[in-house]
Amino acid sequence: MSSADRRRPGPNGSLARETMIRVLALLALATPMASASATETLQARTDATSGLITWTWQGDGVSLELAQLLPDQTRAFFLGRGFETEHADLIAAHCVFQAILRNNRPHTPIEVNLHDWSSQGPEGLIRPRPNRDWEATWARRQAPEAARIAFRWALFPGEHRFEPGDWLMGMILFDHPPGTPFDLTLRWRAAGELHEARLPDLRCAGEAGG
Amino acid sequence: MPKLATLLILLILAAMTAPAATESLTAIEPRPDAPPLTLEDLDGHEHDLRDYRGRVVVVNFWATWCPPCRDELPSLQRLWEGLGPDGLVVLGVNVGEDADRIFFFTADYPVDFPLLLDRAASAIDTWPVRGIPTTFVIDPEGRIAYRAIGAREFDHPGITERLRELQQGRSSEPSTTE
Numbered sequence: 001m002s003s004a005d006r007r008r009p010g011p012n013g014s015l016a017r018e019t020m021i022r023v024l025a026l027l028a029l030a031t032p033m034a035s036a037s038a039t040e041t042l043q044a045r046t047d048a049t050s051g052l053i054t055w056t057w058q059g060d061g062v063s064l065e066l067a068q069l070l071p072d073q074t075r076a077f078f079l080g081r082g083f084e085t086e087h088a089d090l091i092a093a094h095c096v097f098q099a100i101l102r103n104n105r106p107h108t109p110i111e112v113n114l115h116d117w118s119s120q121g122p123e124g125l126i127r128p129r130p131n132r133d134w135e136a137t138w139a140r141r142q143a144p145e146a147a148r149i150a151f152r153w154a155l156f157p158g159e160h161r162f163e164p165g166d167w168l169m170g171m172i173l174f175d176h177p178p179g180t181p182f183d184l185t186l187r188w189r190a191a192g193e194l195h196e197a198r199l200p201d202l203r204c205a206g207e208a209g210g
Numbered sequence: 211m212p213k214l215a216t217l218l219i220l221l222i223l224a225a226m227t228a229p230a231a232t233e234s235l236t237a238i239e240p241r242p243d244a245p246p247l248t249l250e251d252l253d254g255h256e257h258d259l260r261d262y263r264g265r266v267v268v269v270n271f272w273a274t275w276c277p278p279c280r281d282e283l284p285s286l287q288r289l290w291e292g293l294g295p296d297g298l299v300v301l302g303v304n305v306g307e308d309a310d311r312i313f314f315f316t317a318d319y320p321v322d323f324p325l326l327l328d329r330a331a332s333a334i335d336t337w338p339v340r341g342i343p344t345t346f347v348i349d350p351e352g353r354i355a356y357r358a359i360g361a362r363e364f365d366h367p368g369i370t371e372r373l374r375e376l377q378q379g380r381s382s383e384p385s386t387t388e
Contacts, residue, residue, distance in 0.1 A: 081275065102360075149306030149331045153273060157340040160359075165234035167360035168341040169278050 061105035067098040068205035081150035095176035095204030100169045103162035111189040113159045121182035130158035179206035233366035241353035245336040249326035267299040267348040274315040278361035279343040288365040290323040
């Protein structure tokens with residue numbers, strides 16, 4: 001083939017160019033989906049009846065749902081598990097959320113350690129209170145065994161590895177008073193890398209909701 | 211060439227938009243021996259996991275106050291109805307509650323498979339569980355073959371097929387099933 005032939009767009013060159021255009025067109029179609037899937041979203045939904053807010057964050061193959069719990073709901077739940085009133089009141093004086101965390105990645109496990117999470121509120125930086133912090137309290141106050149068992153398993157686990165498809169629901173407690181606004185930074189590890197997301201403008205449920 | 215490029219892009223798109231493995235079991239490799247489990251059921255009959263050697267056993271840790279535990283109980287019942295006649299065993303291990311509470315609970319969530327009482331949470335502490343519900347599938351040799359953390363639809367074909375394979379001794383042992 002002469003150099004002139006190489007420059008001339010013959011049938012084969014035409015096919016190659018057409019193929020390239022198709023590939024670029026398909027990539028152009030694919031690109032918005034790729035960036036959309038990589039984009040984090042945070043949605044807040046307010047229950048019309050209770051006024052309680054549920055935040056749903058999604059990003060990077062992980063989703064977290066945080067549902068406000070009223071102090072009354074928290075109190076009632078733990079009274080029903082066998083705690084005495086003073087113990088249930090102590091828990092209900094905290095900022096309590098029902099959390100659902102899911103690993104939606106099809107192949108990669110994620111590792112979550114609540115100690116790596118932090119909330120930034122008016123009182124400064126506060127980490128979630130894990131069960132091991134509470135165990136000493138319950139032992140000191142001689143809380144009934146059944147209540148302590150329920151408390152432990154009702155809380156979101158302090159450390160956990162989520163395989164693809166795994167998810168858990170559990171309570172997360174912060175040392176904020178009810179009604180406190182705060183920003184939450186959540187962190188997790190996937191394939192050895194630390195990932196981080198910031199959820200701004202969250203709020204603990206107040207005594208009267210919202 | 212055009213077909214190959216199109217196929218490649220479709221594969222990339224499929225990988226990016228792959229659905230979550232919501233009805234999956236995580237295969238455990240190598241399979242460790244299951245921890246001991248000896249507990250009484252609601253009728254006071256003792257169940258020892260070792261007595262079920264030679265059969266596939268589904269061990270589900272749960273509590274009545276746990277919403278996802280409640281959600282998956284009917285599917286465990288359907289699983290037991292479907293594969294129980296072929297030898298599958300389902301054991302529901304209740305964590306920390308008494309027989310009366312569970313008895314009243316089963317009026318709303320009727321199940322026929324044994325519900326075992328781990329009142330002091332001493333059994334669950336010997337198993338690799340960090341949150342409930344957590345479910346283990348024990349192979350006929352008494353080893354943990356699969357695990358599921360969080361609720362599942364246990365009668366989903368993606369799960370029942372794995373259990374059938376295990377019963378028939380032809381587990382393909384993938385990393386994750388869907």
